[in-house]
Amino acid sequence: MQTITQSALLALLSYVVYKLCRVLYVVFVAPMFSPLRDLPGPKRTNFIYGNMGDIIAADPGELHSRWITEHGHAMKYKAFFNADRFFTQDTRALQHILSHADEFQKPDQVRSNLAHVLGEGVLIAEGEAHRRQRRVLNPAFSNQHIRELTDIFLTKSLELRDVWLSQISDAPSQDGTVHLNVLKWLSKTTLDIIGLAGFDYNFNATNPEAKRDDMSAAFQTAFQSGQAFTWFTMLSNRFPILRMIPTAREKKVKEARQTMKRIGMKLINEKKRAILEANEGLGGKVEGKSVEGKDLLSLLIRANMATDLPESARLNDDDVLAQVPTFLVAGHETTATATTWFLYGMTQYPEVQKKLREELQAVDTDTPSMDVLNSLPYLDAVVRESLRFYAIVPSTIRIAMQDTAIPLGTPVKDKKGRILHEVRLNKGDGVLIPIISLNTSKEIWGDDADQFRPERWEKVPDSAHEIPGVWGDLMTFLGGPRSCIGYKFAIIEMKALVFTLVRAFAFEMSDPSYEIVKRSAIVTRPLVKSQMEKGNQMPLKVTAIGS
CATH class of the missing domain: 1.20.5 (Single alpha-helices involved in coiled-coils or other helix-helix interfaces)
Incomplete structure (x- = not known):
């Protein structure tokens, strides 16, 4: 011994x-x-934090945009622990990085932290594991399937509308208005939507009388714990053995994961049983395109059980289970936050809100189809402009998995006066992929890039077509093989929410003196500057139309 x-x-x-x-x-x-040492860039302000403290303190993307002006379109800055990080808005370079997903992967520390909380779902998996998961998931995110889910988006949007109308009716002022934290309510609604559309699970979050759901509580606990940034968190990412220390955070994450696993496996087993029963007369043969169950998880399991799917392409139960919290992360807070910023934009640009409402109220139904939602030109333009102007993920990081070179569309001069047509990276070097700063670049979008102007989508600048994004000449959903698999789902869900709410209500700031600030932790959420202790919120004055 x-x-x-x-x-x-x-x-x-x-x-x-x-x-x-x-x-x-x-x-x-x-x-x-480092081959990056001679690139231009800002001086580090702290040996441990590098320039990261300045980035965290600034509004999302603000410092990156300023650095582009000061140092050019390709530079380096200091990340944690004196590490050089490459940063560029060169669209050819970004196209190369995004299209070579195996060569440029998410940082191990980020993947490890998220996987520890959520499992190895499609957001986190890399290489062949990611390709295998994505192949099986793709049919669930087709246009045809999103069209079938649109009624869920609208039904839950109408439920939110009715809850707000009820609160207005019960308000002491009786003036047709109510003051609401719309971020909280939109978060409840998108949780309900992803529950039903994702795995036919009713969280019932928008019901004020409903008891808090175990799955929802576990997810919130795990997700919030995963976002917590402390020195110990940073050290445990680099030294995973430290996770064996029984901290309060680790205990919460473990208990939450056990709850999510228990409920998730129950859902998976129920769906497997339903699929087998529905295909009972086919001699054990499961058709990948059979019609029972239209939620994402049912489609995923059916595709994974299809008899014509090679064994090497199948997902095991752990891979399938990992998609449940992945759906919650990708389809819950993201759309809630994006729609919150949209409504904030309507308070800042009332003429846009008025014009949009006129278009929406001309539709003669509360439940338009996906095709009708997509046919409304001003709705499309305002949603695109909101996702450009208020991109909820300001940037993302990739790590070079081998010594490599990134080609530049526009050469850059280094500190020694050399003209570089490519930038070399060593294995392990980090690359920042800008989203918000590229979406609001004046070089690409013109002098009014820092203004909210939906009319720009009537004639998009040619330079914007060079942005290597998967949708709408934007980086909001990234591009390449690691682009957001659910972007079509998110866009139609957001359009359904906007259609319902802007038709029914007018939006203003709850208090005109409030200054809204942005802080990013996975997604960029709003806070009131004078009420930072209250956490994330978006307090708006909501008035029923016709009051």
């Missing part, structure tokens, strides 16, 4: 020494040999 204990301690000590040596190499040695 003593020999085993000594061996274990020796192994642990060796691991710690190796990791420390690795950290020392990354911090002190690697920067001296």
